[in-house]
Amino acid sequence: MTSKYTASTAFLEALHEAGVSYIFANFGSDHPAMIESLAEAKKSSKLLPEVIISPHEMVALSAANGYAQVTGEPQAVIVHVECGTQNLGGAVHNSAKGRTPVLIFAGASPFTQEGEATGSRNEFIHWIQDVADQRGIVRGYTKYDNEIRSAKNIKQLVHRAIQFAASDPKGPVYLVGPREVMEEETEPVAIETDRWQPIAPSALPPQGIKEIVNALTKAQKPLIVTSYAGRNQETVKELIRLSERLAIPVIESVPNYMNFPSTHSMHCGYQWNAPEQNELLAAADCVLVIDSDVPWIPLINKPSSECDVYYIDVDPLKEQMPLWYIPSKHFFKADSYTALLQLNECVSSLVLNEGEIEKRRQRITRIHESQRAEWRQKEQINGEEISPEYLTACIREITDENTIILNEGISNYETIYKHMLAEAPGSIMGSGGGALGWHGGAAIGAKLADPLKKVISLTGDGSYFFSVPSTVHWMARKYNTPFLTIIYNNRGWKSPKLSTLGVHPNGVANETNEFWVDFAPPSDLAGIAEAAGGAYAKAVKHPDELKEALKQALAALEEGRSAVLDVYLPSIQSENKKPAHSGLYSH
Structure with missing residues (x-):
């Protein structure tokens, strides 16, 4: 049998070109062309991402999220029309709020019913699963959504979608393709993948570096609060470097990564929902918030009104959170690793009051040790x-x-x-x-x-x-x-x-x-x-x-x-x- 080069073939090739290793798949009646292309690839030993059969879509997307959280590399999830999209459930929320890169593809019910094109409707379910706005199901959570309308530019759409997913703030993207389009035969297209890379990390402006460093070095009781700096493991090293050099205590607020070693003498615990004021936060005269959605809960726990707060995040506006604000002196949209490199370089060039830093180091170490003794009990x-x-x-x-x-x-x-x-x-x-x-x-x-x-x-x-x-x-x-x-x-x-x-x-x-x-x-x-x-x-x-x-x-x-x-x-x-x-x- 002569193999066909279809939109589905091009789609799968594009995933492979983009570095996707796994497709977590829950196939349905909208995926015959995809299944055929995968079978042809297996028969000819053609390299494509490995398919992981996922009997439930929530698990499929959670697995893709877990892989991306460990590696930073977006993976693909394939689900069945609007039903499979809805069955992704809360995993879409987790991918969006956790800023985890992943590409989700869903088929769509055929748009013809009398055999006008290959893939035309031939099952009763194709009428029932035809909805007005399938993409709208996840639009509130995805960074990018689009419908594939032609086989001719499918690779460009896939690479564009993954570029969105992998660029800060990272997150899920959603593509949908009707059955006739995914069956469409086409000519192979070559893609120069180095032209579809994620957007380069953003940095602090020069004046911002000076302002933050000046505030931290002049403060008597500076504090760092973070929640997810550790999603980039290299960021942790730079955070330790800044904390150690200036003896600044670090609090992890609702963390979802290891952001700072818990055994380090500058680590001063965790904040969650406890109805009590954190004493270090209350006493701070300068707080650097870096990578945190909820650095504190202001109803019961917040810094004083005299405290200067500086905020660094890839998403400082929290564009998906209708109600969000903290009293920060300045907000900076920057990659935390890049920003910490800049801050540490600036600090290294300064002559500091080593005596004051050492006094603070000893005081914070005592707080750290007291906390750990209480925990051990x-x-x-x-x-x-x-x-x-x-x-x-x-x-x-x-x-x-x-x-x-x-x-x-x-x-x-x-x-x-x-x-x-x-x-x-x-x-x-x-x-x-x-x-x-x-x-x-x-x-x-x-x-x-x-x-x-x-x-x-x-x-x-x-x-x-x-x-x-x-x-x-x-x-x-x-x-x-x-x-x-x-x-x-x-x-x-x-x-x-x-x-x-x-x-x-x-x-x-x-x-x-x-x-x-x-x-x-x-x-x-x-x-x-x-x-x-x-x-x-x-x-x-x-x-x-x-x-x-x-x-x-x-x-x-x-x-x-x-x-x-x-x-x-x-x-x-x-x-x-x-x-x-x-x-x-x-x-």
Whole structure:
């Protein structure tokens, strides 16, 4: 049979040219030409991205997100018309809010019905799945969307889309192609890929460098706040360099990467939703915010009105956030790595007051050490129940420099960051967004990105449900991406309870302890992974069982099997009824 060179062939070639390694695919009736082109390529040993069959679209996009978060390289997701687009669910939100580059392609129902072109409607579903504005489903989250209307310029559209995705602020892009167009025969087009590179990183203006450095060096109590500087691992080194040279403490506010070594003497903890004022933030006379969407929550925690705030970010306007503002003296749109290089070079040329810097270094070191001593006290076994602090400390013992931690612990986000004591850039990350279920697919993507790494996914029981674990563990076995999942299981959604108490601390819900969030009777969560993907599965209910269970789980990974430990924490129904700070997300 003579092979055809179609729009679908050109599309797949363009992905390969752009450096895409994997297509996370959930094919449907709109993809015959794509499937035919892939089959022809396999038959002729033609190099194209590898297809990863993804039985659920949420998992597909989460896997692409995880791969891109580890490597910085955008991958592709292929879904079925508007139904598959909607089934991407919250993963699109995570990709947008986490600024993760990915190309999403969806087919579209055929636009002919009487055989006018190859691919014309021949199934009843083609009428039902024809909607007025398919691209509008995700337009509020994508950096770029377009419809492929011709085979002749399809490569240019793909490369343009990926250029958008990979340029700061990075994010998802969406292309849609009707079946007739994707079946259209065409002539091959050569693309010079070096002409389609991402936009070069932006830098601070010369006057901005001088102003920030002058403010930091004159300040008595300077402070740095960051959330995602660590998405570029080289940025961490430059942040350490600036902090060490001027003895500036660093706070991580709602982090979704390892931004600064937790064990470093200038690291002064984490900020989340606690209803209390951070003392360092309140006392600061100059704050440098670098790469942070939510550097503080001003209702209860903010710098003083006399404090000078300087803000550096690739998206300082937060263009996708209708309500957002902080009282910054100046906002700078710049790449954090480039900006820190500039600031450090300027600082290195100055004559500084070394005595004042050393006094501050000693004071901040004492604060750091006091914090860590307090954290260590909470890691002790206390009674018959497993505390999240003790669980995290035990997990820390089985990690090394070759481990990637995925944190979707929800009400235990802060606990995980505090007690993992992450030191290495790239060693811990979160979704960057607020849609739950990222961790499962992201673990597959992270393992594909770096097969030699040990991937450990830490999740709440609620977010475990959201992750579609049956799909996740089927994929993990099929594509040889074993990882360890540890469920922080309190048998319910704790965060909505905390959110309610944060607004109504003395309300009726607190009085009656009725929040409609408990999962009683509990499910066999680990058993889902065992049934779907042959994972090692175990429920752990007593502190004495924990370390041996972790040992057995690691042994399963060595055998090439995934493992899931369902660790029972104190139940949300058994906790004392008392006001508490709200959770990070709605679930």
